Amino acid sequence: PTEGNFQNATLVSVFGNNDLCGGIKELKLKACLTQAPPVKTKQSSLVKKVAIGVSVSIAFLLLLFIVSVCLLWLRKRNKKQQVNNSTPSMFEVIHEKISYGDLRNATDGFSSS
Numbered sequence: 001p002t003e004g005n006f007q008n009a010t011l012v013s014v015f016g017n018n019d020l021c022g023g024i025k026e027l028k029l030k031a032c033l034t035q036a037p038p039v040k041t042k043q044s045s046l047v048k049k050v051a052i053g054v055s056v057s058i059a060f061l062l063l064l065f066i067v068s069v070c071l072l073w074l075r076k077r078n079k080k081q082q083v084n085n086s087t088p089s090m091f092e093v094i095h096e097k098i099s100y101g102d103l104r105n106a107t108d109g110f111s112s113s
Contacts, residue, residue, distance in 0.1 A: 002024050005011050009026035021032035104110060 002022075007024060009024060012027065014020050014023075014027055014029065021030050023029045
């Protein structure tokens with residue numbers, strides 16, 4: 001600023017503020033460089049769009065890969081359980097399954113004789 005209290009160099013202390021610029025000549029500050037805001041170009045916008053597209057595609061493919069591995073693992077686990085369940089247990093090998101009707105006919109209606 002160059003107005004108000006900043007007009008009198010004896011009222012203002014800028015000691016230790018090395019990055020200050022501009023102001024009145026008596027403060028002996030370096031001149032401020034005016035910089036125009038960065039101009040957005042079509043190229044920088046395109047680069048951002050491509051980067052976002054590639055990132056989303058990679059994330060989607062990674063998610064698809066993880067889901068595929070999980071499904072294969074579950075399918076393999078289920079097949080292994082079916083194989084284990086299809087083999088007869090020791091109890092089934094020793095004792096054959098007999099229906100109620102066969103048992104009733106073989107014992108003449110569950111006769112005690």
